[in-house]
Amino acid sequence: MDFNDTPQEAAFRAEAQAFLKDYYPTAEDFKGLNPIEQAQLWAKRKFDNGWSTLRWPKDYGGRDASPIEQVIFNQEEGKVSDLGDPFQIGQGMAGPTLMAWCKNKDYLERYLPKLSSGEEIWCQLFSEPAGGSDLAAMRTKAERDGDDWIINGQKIWTSGAHYSDFGILVTRSDPTVPKHKGLTYFFLDMKTPGIEIKPIKQISGTSNFNEVYFTDVRIPDSQRLGDVGQGWSVALTTLMNERAAIGGGGVSVGVKSVMQLAQKVNIDDKPAIEDKQVRAKLADWYVQEAGLKFTSYRTLTALSRGSTPGPENSIGKLVGAPKTQDMASFAMDLMEESGAIWDDELSELAGLFQGTFLAIPGLRIAGGTDEIMANIIAERVLGLPQEPRMDKGIPFNEVPTSAKG
Amino acid sequence: MNFEFSEEQNLLRDQARGFLLDNCSTRVVRDVLEGDASYDAALWKKVAEMGWTATVIPEEYGGLGLSYLELVVIAEELGRAMAPIPFSSSVYLASEAVLAWGSEEQKLAWLPRLAAGEVIGTLAVSEGQGQASATSLNATVSGGALSGTKLPVIDGDIADLVIVAVKSDGGDGASLYLVDLTQDCIERTPVRTLDPSRSQARLDFNGANAELLGIEGRGWSQVQNLYDRAAVLFAWEQVGGSDAALEMAKDYAMGRFAFGRAIASYQAIKHKLAAMYVKNTLARSNCYYGAWALETNAPDLPLAAATARVAGIQAYYFASKENIQTHGGMGYTWEFDCHFHYRRAKLLSLNIGSEGTWQDKLVTALEHNNAA
Missing domain, CATH: 2.40.110.10 (Butyryl-CoA Dehydrogenase, subunit A, domain 2)
Incomplete structure (x- = not known):
């Protein structure tokens, strides 16, 4: 076991780093642009230099890259860029679907390069x-x-x-x-x-x-x-092609941010971090956080070897979203009455915990609810049978529904 | 990135699993659990003949000189099979202690026999209820003679060698001593335990000959280091057991019908088994990192070990109790094997320190890393 790149991976990483160093837009370049326009400026530069939609064929604006090369580029890009990704659906999902199902070559040539360059969303x-x-x-x-x-x-x-x-x-x-x-x-x-x-x-x-x-x-x-x-x-x-991954980057609610808070606030006149119950909770969340990180390392290893990753990565959203929700809620408890304040100036980390508390219920639902994710693990990973379906084999317009009309 | 076992290590896993399927069915576990024997001596002999007890011991001391990555593969399979043998005591604790701190003479005296499985070793720290600490020890050595009581000592009734933590006036408050258990002045009393497939005893030392192991007054930090290393190996046993319990629950749920369909098709059961899979996967991935940290003696070992340990404790406890629940009434019978996992999960979570102790160590390691 080691955590190093293979020689080819190291060479690719160096190439990616050099490109990012030379071409990533400066603050001056971004000046006056809204977030979408900023993302489009960067996408166009990647496209013009052969670093966009890496997994796509070269003919449509890609690089014919391997999955591990895509991961390496994402890692390096994440170090320099905190731009949003308005192209995720187009480049990640619509593009591959067009390539698989569209038989009209004119359409492919018309739409795919403009998807790759970020010109069209x-x-x-x-x-x-x-x-x-x-x-x-x-x-x-x-x-x-x-x-x-x-x-x-x-x-x-x-x-x-x-x-x-x-x-x-x-x-x-x-x-x-x-x-x-x-x-x-x-x-x-x-x-x-x-x-x-x-x-x-x-x-x-x-x-x-x-x-x-x-x-x-x-x-x-x-x-x-x-x-x-x-x-x-x-x-x-x-x-x-839908990515169930949770967006990384930037300051987020995790063991590090909650630990820092627990060092600042008191319980029984002593720093909260000295409280055994606080420590037990932090340890449990760290087990989940580290467990997900090392699970992703196992997936990367499979990609690096050119084999198909096992099913273990399917646990990411199901573990990560409820954990983040619980941690945000717990951080607010540590603040006692002040936890209710949600203010850029007055709140810890500009209201990160309060903002996350309100944003996270959506993540437990989007892209498959916790319950659906558990079904997927049970059925596709463990091979358990589906529940009987009342709509099986029945014309759609005869299936009971809550929909009106 | 190469965060995976090698082809050879995977082959070793297959071989170990096959061997234990043939030689350590749950019938073998049941025989020890229900019978008078403290362990399965025949299985122990075969395991030693396979060289498993010699895995990481260097060749000059009669070992195979393999890496800890091979040892964790074996640990996982022993955990899966719930092997009723003193492997963890003799290999993860006693052999490791002698390897780490033994003088050349002590190593030559004990390691070849530990490697061959001729000698069973163990570690004695606890002196009764509650968390042991550097300041809680009462056992003492004076002029090379050990006096005091240790309770419980895992495999204490069958071991030939015990590493004992005793009170020290200087340093960190404790020292480690190596004691030959075949001396007459040591009284050994088996104690009734939660998991009779693994035996425990009370040891009373009345002036027994004892040799210092390592440095006087450094015993408590030695114990902590030994625990960190052993925690990774225990966690791999727990991961093996957790997966076995999940498979048991799954097989039963697929074959058991209620209201006209397999109970495995009900979401209440599916989500329970999915939750087991999630905990097992987190534990396994944390154990990978623990194995790497153990093999490379990484500065991150205390954090990696505590993380693997807490994850292993939680995964196996959950899988073992929900396996019983999935089996319904039959899971609660003596006749079914579900209780073996329930007992073993709890025993493994108490050996070398409880969940709370390790949660605390985990956060201490995090604080240490953040300060560095």
Whole structure:
């Protein structure tokens, strides 16, 4: 066991570091740009120098890189950049889906390079009000009209819909067949008439998601991916590429930040860090934090060896999100009555703990709830049987639902 | 990044698992648990013949001179099989202590026989209820003669050699002494315990011959270092046991039907087993780091050991109790093997210090790292 790069990995890392050193934009370069524009400036520089969408083929703006090379670049990029990633859905999910399912070479040449360069941003229109964990229970209607399809319905939890140029969309094209068989997959221009976008205000007070309404929206049949009724298979390609990883970087709620707080505040007139119960809790959280870190090292080792990682990394979100929630809550307890103050000036770490406390419930739900993640571990890792499904083999329009209309 | 075992180490794991499947079924565990024997002497002999007791002992002392990565592989499999033999006492504690602090003479006298399994060794620190500390010890050595009582001493009834922590007037308050247990003036009394597949005893020393091991007045820091190293090995046994308990629960849930379907298809059971998998995975990954820190004697060893230890304790306790729960009423019967894991998980969590003690050590190590 060792923690070193192989010689090839070390060479690649040095190359990446040199590129980042020479090309990462300066504060001057970023001046006057909003966060999206800043991310786009950086994406364009990566693209122009062959460092964007590393895993993609060179023809479409990629580098034909290996998975471990992608990881190494991400590690090095993370050291110099704290930019947001508005391209995650487009580059990470929509691009691979287009490559797998789009047969029109002109489209691939039209869309993929602009995805890679960050010039165009894509969003994902999958979730619906009546289909949360039961994702395939989509009700947004697609009806054929000549060479077009007409779309009516509603999507929800769409990240970045308001600044996206294009979207990937799954619709119900036939409600008279069982759930998974009646779906059809498209991509579309988000400026198409009939699309209305409404931001959702979250409990944290911010708005990262939207509701997207479709009223008689026309999509040409040429923008269909896969056959009519094959939408679920196409959607699985997209979802396979969904990253369940928790965003790193910057100051976050973890053992380090809570320990620092416990050194500052008192319990029974002594620093809280000397309290045995505080120590026991910190130890338990450290076990989880270190356990996740070393689990990711095992995954990296598999990638480094060119083999497929085991299922162990599936525990990340299920462990990390509730842990962060509990730690934020506990940190506020350590502050006693002051824990309720959420103020940039007055609160510890500019209100990190209070902000995290309100943001974290979303992370326990997004990308698969804790309960769904536990099902995935039980079924796909341990091989336990699925629960019986009441909608199996039944035409979708005869399945009981809480949806109206 | 190479955070994985080698091909050879994986082969060793397969070989060890196969050997224990053939030679250490739960029937073997049950025989010791229910019978009068303190351990399975035949299994111990075979394990020694395989060279497992000699794994990390250097060749000049009759060992194989392999690394701790090989030893943790064996520890995991022994834990999985709940082997009723004094392996942890003799290999992780006594052999390690002699290796670390023995004089050349002491090493030549004891290591070849420990390596061959001819001699069983153990460590005696506790003197009764509560956490032992450098200032709590009453046993003393005067003019080379040891007096005092140790309770409980794991494998104390069958061991030939014991490393004893005694009170010292100088230094950190304690010293380690090496004692040949075949002396007449030592009274050994087996004690009834939670896990009768592993025996424990009370040892009364009345002027027994004792040789200093290491440095006078440094005994407590020696014990802490020994515990750090042993904690990694104990944690691998706990990971092996945790996985075995999860597999047992899974197999039963797949085969047991209620209300017309396998109970493994109910979310209440699936989520329970998923929670076991999560804890086991965290423990295993922490144990990987512990193994690396042990093998390289890394400055991070105290933190790595405490993390592996706390994770191992928590994973095995959870898996063993929820395995019983998954089995329902049958899990509570003497006839089923579920209780073996429940007993062993608790025993392993008490040997070398409890969860709370190790949680505290973990945070102390973190404080030390942050200050550095």
